[in-house]
Amino acid sequence: MTEKKPAQPGVNAQPAANALWGGRFDQGPAELMQRINASIAFDQRLYVQDIAGSRAHCSMLVAAGIVSRADGDAILNGLDRVEAEIAAGQLKIDLALEDIHMHVEARLKEIIGEPAGRLHTARSRNDQVALDVRLWVRDALDRFEAGLSALQHALVRRAEEHVETVMPGFTHLQAAQPVTFGHHLLAYVEMFGRDRGRARDARARLNESPLGAAALAGTSFPIDRHRTAAELGFDRPMRNSLDAVSARDFAQEFLAAAAISATHLSRLAEELVIWSSAQFGFVRMSDAFTSGSSIMPQKKNPDAAELVRAKSGRVIGDFTALTIALKGLALTYGKDMQEDKEPIFDAADTIELCLAAMAGMIADMAVNPAAMRKATAAGFLTATDLADWLVKAKGLPFREAHHVTGRAVKLAESRGVGLEDLSLAELQSVHSGIDADVFPVLAVENSVKARTSFGGTAPDRVREQVLWWKKELGA
Numbered sequence: 001m002t003e004k005k006p007a008q009p010g011v012n013a014q015p016a017a018n019a020l021w022g023g024r025f026d027q028g029p030a031e032l033m034q035r036i037n038a039s040i041a042f043d044q045r046l047y048v049q050d051i052a053g054s055r056a057h058c059s060m061l062v063a064a065g066i067v068s069r070a071d072g073d074a075i076l077n078g079l080d081r082v083e084a085e086i087a088a089g090q091l092k093i094d095l096a097l098e099d100i101h102m103h104v105e106a107r108l109k110e111i112i113g114e115p116a117g118r119l120h121t122a123r124s125r126n127d128q129v130a131l132d133v134r135l136w137v138r139d140a141l142d143r144f145e146a147g148l149s150a151l152q153h154a155l156v157r158r159a160e161e162h163v164e165t166v167m168p169g170f171t172h173l174q175a176a177q178p179v180t181f182g183h184h185l186l187a188y189v190e191m192f193g194r195d196r197g198r199a200r201d202a203r204a205r206l207n208e209s210p211l212g213a214a215a216l217a218g219t220s221f222p223i224d225r226h227r228t229a230a231e232l233g234f235d236r237p238m239r240n241s242l243d244a245v246s247a248r249d250f251a252q253e254f255l256a257a258a259a260i261s262a263t264h265l266s267r268l269a270e271e272l273v274i275w276s277s278a279q280f281g282f283v284r285m286s287d288a289f290t291s292g293s294s295i296m297p298q299k300k301n302p303d304a305a306e307l308v309r310a311k312s313g314r315v316i317g318d319f320t321a322l323t324i325a326l327k328g329l330a331l332t333y334g335k336d337m338q339e340d341k342e343p344i345f346d347a348a349d350t351i352e353l354c355l356a357a358m359a360g361m362i363a364d365m366a367v368n369p370a371a372m373r374k375a376t377a378a379g380f381l382t383a384t385d386l387a388d389w390l391v392k393a394k395g396l397p398f399r400e401a402h403h404v405t406g407r408a409v410k411l412a413e414s415r416g417v418g419l420e421d422l423s424l425a426e427l428q429s430v431h432s433g434i435d436a437d438v439f440p441v442l443a444v445e446n447s448v449k450a451r452t453s454f455g456g457t458a459p460d461r462v463r464e465q466v467l468w469w470k471k472e473l474g475a
Ligand code: ARG
Pocket: 039, 043, 098, 099, 125, 126, 129, 333, 335, 337, 338, 339
């Protein structure tokens, strides 16, 4: 079957010559050229930033005496109307107008006439688009950080409930040593905390204005870049006009931070998938974030967690796509850079959605401490505690203690029981020095309680960490 695509609005077979380029071209671009060249389908998302940048530029042009106050007022009033129209969904898309910058200017011209043509004085679409994308990413970084913060709040709340809940800790996904569930959840709070730090770092480096770099070399008009930078909330104007129109590393930093965060989310998502399986039963996901099966009535699939796990691939792909588009690009602007937008938008949408879904899943999940406690019975989780006890109480060198413990594990395994189920006589058969004091050491609760080193899993330590995070988060 051939694919039928919906008709493309605004595509004329024989487009007219572009009004904004004046007389340079006497024939309009072919339809294919329009389709590959136009970015309006996606860069319309920049309209708020584009108009904010134009307002700041216009006010500065008036203050500098480059544009008259009357024309400046007409432009500012016109921009208000254009913004209201677009906000109301009334943007009329015309692929011949390529991008959001030309759409806004063309509509402004329709509304206010001749003065519209003065707005682009001392400006190029090159510094304009660099500005718009920077402003958009700055907001995206703020939303990203807010999403991370909300997820941290959800995790800390659950961690506080489970400071004493014992579960198996894993390495190689093999049961290793008992830990507390609260401690495990706080590990993710730490990761998302570093993700927030990356967002903040990226924002601080991003926060310089490219506006006024013009096409690439600056301008002969007496503009005031410090004024526009301040009006748009930037710390300062960028120092080098060539860099200002070329740089997209601020976007790469956002995508890299989002990609790292997405890998953290995918690890947590994978654990939710494992924990909610019938074999583990550590948690039960709420109905809100699961689906049933059309054929197997017993199923409750952790769809949202699986999707968070998978969507990390998109975000990593977005970083890769932009980085490859930029690599090898000669200074300054190249149309390649128009390809920065879709990865940025996709990564922002995806990471925000995943963070919100994860916060919801964590807040809603039902935790089953009994299943976690039961799982600690398998895998000889207190073997390390036995070896440590042989060192501390009986003075054995750790290597020998390790050996003795290995023999005890082998014995328990052959009998199909846990270490704590061996009799004293059996334990003494692997090492004659063992006495009855060993039994409390083999209990998982005591194992956990004993791990009081800074950052360790002892409930007292985890309680301190919960308090530290609550203070840090203002929770
Ligand atoms: N739509 C373009 C982009 O997103 C705007 C800049 C166009 N500049 C140019 N010199 N053609 O990159």
